[in-house]
Amino acid sequence: MHHYTYDGTFEGLLSVVFEAYERKAWPTSIVQESIAQPVMFGENVAVVTDDLKAARVWQGLQKKLSVSALQALYHTYLWEQPGFEMLIFDYARLTFSSNDSIEGNYTAASVLQIQQIAKQVHREKHRMEAFVRFEKTADDLFYATISPDFNVLPLIIQHFEKRYADQRWAIYDIKRSYGAYYDLASTSLMHLSAAQAGRQKGKLPESARHYEEDLYQQLWQVYFKHVNIPERKNPKLHLRHMPKRYWKYLSEKKVHPLL
Amino acid sequence: MNERITEKLTILADAAKYDVSCSSSGGKRKNENKGLGNAEGMGICHSYTEDGRCVSLLKILLTNFCIYDCAYCITRKSNDIKRAAFTVQEVVDLTINFYRRNYIEGLFLSSGIFKDADYTMERLVRVAKKLRQEHKFNGYIHLKTIPGASEELIKEAGLYADRLSVNIELPSEQSLQQLAPEKNYSEILVPMGNIKEQLVQAKEERKIFKSAPIFAPAGQSTQLIVGASAENDQQILQLSDNLYKSYSLKRVYYSGYVPVSSDNRLPILTEPPIIRENRIYQADWLMRFYGFDVKEIVDDQHPNLDLEIDPKLSWALRNRHGFPVEMNTADYEMILRVPGIGVKSAKKIVSARRFAPLNFEHLRQMGVVLKRAKYFITCQAKSLQRQDFESQLIRQKILFGDRSVRSALLTQQLDLFRQVG
Numbered sequence: 001m002h003h004y005t006y007d008g009t010f011e012g013l014l015s016v017v018f019e020a021y022e023r024k025a026w027p028t029s030i031v032q033e034s035i036a037q038p039v040m041f042g043e044n045v046a047v048v049t050d051d052l053k054a055a056r057v058w059q060g061l062q063k064k065l066s067v068s069a070l071q072a073l074y075h076t077y078l079w080e081q082p083g084f085e086m087l088i089f090d091y092a093r094l095t096f097s098s099n100d101s102i103e104g105n106y107t108a109a110s111v112l113q114i115q116q117i118a119k120q121v122h123r124e125k126h127r128m129e130a131f132v133r134f135e136k137t138a139d140d141l142f143y144a145t146i147s148p149d150f151n152v153l154p155l156i157i158q159h160f161e162k163r164y165a166d167q168r169w170a171i172y173d174i175k176r177s178y179g180a181y182y183d184l185a186s187t188s189l190m191h192l193s194a195a196q197a198g199r200q201k202g203k204l205p206e207s208a209r210h211y212e213e214d215l216y217q218q219l220w221q222v223y224f225k226h227v228n229i230p231e232r233k234n235p236k237l238h239l240r241h242m243p244k245r246y247w248k249y250l251s252e253k254k255v256h257p258l259l
Numbered sequence: 260m261n262e263r264i265t266e267k268l269t270i271l272a273d274a275a276k277y278d279v280s281c282s283s284s285g286g287k288r289k290n291e292n293k294g295l296g297n298a299e300g301m302g303i304c305h306s307y308t309e310d311g312r313c314v315s316l317l318k319i320l321l322t323n324f325c326i327y328d329c330a331y332c333i334t335r336k337s338n339d340i341k342r343a344a345f346t347v348q349e350v351v352d353l354t355i356n357f358y359r360r361n362y363i364e365g366l367f368l369s370s371g372i373f374k375d376a377d378y379t380m381e382r383l384v385r386v387a388k389k390l391r392q393e394h395k396f397n398g399y400i401h402l403k404t405i406p407g408a409s410e411e412l413i414k415e416a417g418l419y420a421d422r423l424s425v426n427i428e429l430p431s432e433q434s435l436q437q438l439a440p441e442k443n444y445s446e447i448l449v450p451m452g453n454i455k456e457q458l459v460q461a462k463e464e465r466k467i468f469k470s471a472p473i474f475a476p477a478g479q480s481t482q483l484i485v486g487a488s489a490e491n492d493q494q495i496l497q498l499s500d501n502l503y504k505s506y507s508l509k510r511v512y513y514s515g516y517v518p519v520s521s522d523n524r525l526p527i528l529t530e531p532p533i534i535r536e537n538r539i540y541q542a543d544w545l546m547r548f549y550g551f552d553v554k555e556i557v558d559d560q561h562p563n564l565d566l567e568i569d570p571k572l573s574w575a576l577r578n579r580h581g582f583p584v585e586m587n588t589a590d591y592e593m594i595l596r597v598p599g600i601g602v603k604s605a606k607k608i609v610s611a612r613r614f615a616p617l618n619f620e621h622l623r624q625m626g627v628v629l630k631r632a633k634y635f636i637t638c639q640a641k642s643l644q645r646q647d648f649e650s651q652l653i654r655q656k657i658l659f660g661d662r663s664v665r666s667a668l669l670t671q672q673l674d675l676f677r678q679v680g
Contacts, residue, residue, distance in 0.1 A: 223357075
């Protein structure tokens with residue numbers, strides 16, 4: 001029994017794969033060191049992240065997998081749900097152990113599961129691209145907060161960079177306490193202090209909002225209401241497309257006092 | 260000023276919503292000028308109305324003043340409603356400001372016909388031109404082509420718009436004469452033909468000169484109203500098939516008629532025919548993505564789609580001689596025809612069986628709906644059914660469950676069918 005721990009980074013996880021192969025000691029579990037429980041039986045292996053080892057594992061995978069399969073592995077890392085480390089390990093091991101590509105082998109549990117997880121993460125990414133609502137600040141920054149089910153912020157940056165090349169914008173993940181800021185030239189990651197972040201939840205304070213912001217939120221609400229066809233009302237379908245947990249982002253779902 | 264724009268938006272969004280197209284995909288406009296917006300690739304639904312429809316575009320009329328009197332249309336001349344008109348600048352401001360806040364993918368602009376076709380079309384083009392040229396806007400623009408507009412204006416529209424559409428609305432010339440006496444089929448089909456030629460020509464030119472201007476890269480679409488006139492599903496689907504083949508349309512949209520008018524030229528409906536509309540969409544999908552010919556879906560014996568079951572299941576029950584299909588050996592095309600198996604599952608099946616013989620558990624995990632599929636397939640020559648059932652019995656079992664227990668939901672749905680039928 002070999003219990004591996006790592007620092008929680010993707011490179012760290014790839015280092016675990018390297019270490020396991022070097023020791024020929026297949027992991028029973030792989031856990032982030034910050035949340036690892038002491039183990040009663042078996043050996044504890046604390047892996048230190050090594051960029052070179054990680055790169056060698058990645059290159060090995062690149063030789064055998066398509067870009068979309070590699071992406072699915074990375075998506076599984078961003079999925080963050082219990083057990084994702086072992087899934088990635090199993091997939092990597094299956095890849096290294098077979099001569100042919102294993103990508104379409106949906107009869108193997110890890111292949112099918114990773115394909116399904118990648119789809120879930122992709123869906124959440126797509127939802128963030130759809131449901132982010134920027135508010136314009138008095139100094140012309142377009143600001144939005146998110147708290148996605150999975151850690152998809154790294155996946156949506158490029159989309160917003162391309163789309164809003166001519167405006168400054170920031171998207172902050174309040175659940176994971178980090179954000180992305182685009183300054184018309186490039187995007188950087190940022191952390192806000194707890195006090196700042198506390199203030200950033202929900203709507204921007206009145207003083208920070210651009211003078212036209214309320215008008216456009218209100219016009220959007222008016223539009224949303226009038227594009228609806230009451231005769232076709234279908235709450236079930238509405239909820240399927242727009243589950244309630246996403247409503248917090250949507251200005252059209254906040255009822256305006258004037259309406 | 261704020262109240263005025265709010266009122267205009269209220270009126271002109273209300274009037275535009277019966278046009279169901281809201282697609283924003285298929286544009287090829289990349290943000291290469293460091294401008295605003297990017298419309299390459301997939302469209303995005305930024306919100307959903309309470310009727311469950313996608314909100315992707317700011318869909319409005321430039322004006323709802325109209326010189327025509329089409330019976331099915333809320334904007335018709337004889338209808339006593341409030342009228343309003345946006346200025347070009349107002350539409351531009353709304354589009355830009357909604358887009359910057361990530362509310363929309365772009366603009367879908369249509370209009371009532373004021374003065375004449377060209378006068379109206381010229382204004383629509385002006386909005387698109389201003390967005391593209393003055394604001395470096397690369398978001399999606401869908402312009403409605405006004406029936407009877409000149410070829411030059413259509414050509415110009417295509418330079419700025421990602422998609423153009425001319426709505427046929429009524430699925431036969433006879434209904435058009437009855438319900439929209441000022442319109443005729445040639446006024447609709449001529450611009451449609453023009454757009455098609457421009458699309459082909461622009462593609463040819465771009466093969467030779469990379470810098471040749473693009474023309475409506477997301478192609479053209481149209482809309483048919485279902486239930487405002489007497490056509491059966493066979494007539495509607497044959498028309499669509501023809502439009503896809505002869506005019507290379509990207510999409511035909513179907514809009515279940517919402518009773519917006521008490522005009523005595525129209526049938527009396529209490530509710531829009533939503534289930535019928537849904538079945539027609541399913542049939543449309545079968546033609547476009549599942550390799551079905553229109554004649555396989557509807558024919559003289561079955562001119563209308565079955566409202567209770569989907570058209571693929573309906574086809575399979577009429578063609579039992581082709582089943583069961585063995586999942587480990589059948590062609591992709593045939594797997595695609597099995598009820599309960601969609602494009603994605605079919606692809607997975609064909610991919611996975613290269614590695615190991617498939618069983619029913621594999622299929623279930625891949626997302627196959629065995630409840631419908633099990634009557635039509637075998638895995639390694641095994642079936643989930645101990646005996647061969649009659650088509651009628653399979654239909655019963657699928658509709659009412661294996662033990663034929665009627666759920667409350669189903670009873671309610673059947674009541675709905677009765678109302679619709």
